[in-house]
Amino acid sequence: MKANIDNAVAEIRTVLEQVHALVPNATTSMAGYPMLFSRTQACSTLVSASQRVILNDVAVYFEGKQRELALSMSASHVR
Template identity: 90%
Template sequence: MKANIGNAVAEVRTVLEQVHALVPNATTSLVGYPLLFSRTQACSTLVSASQRVTLNDVAVYFEGKQREIALSRSASHVR
């Protein structure tokens, strides 16, 4: 699953580069991902507790990777 996120992160980076090339003075904001499920309550009978933890962990991981992109590109007007 992290490999898929790695691919998505690479695509986000490419899009940011394309946006900056087209509108170099624009400021681009990346918005993080909220947790998909409550950490304290079961909110679905379709998703097990362990699956909820995994999906939340993936969301946190992806948001962290996007934050790394934003910090590395901050000179290019990404926040």
């Protein structure tokens, strides 16, 4: 799962680089990736507690990777 996220972030970087090449003075903002489920309440009968933990952990990982990407590209007006 993390490898898929890492690949997606690499693709996002490519797109952001293309945008920056076309409009170098534009500022690009990325929205964070929220946790999908409450950590304290059972909010779904379709997703078990252990599945909620896994999905939330993936969301936190993805958000962190996006944040790292934005920070690494801040000179290119990415935030």
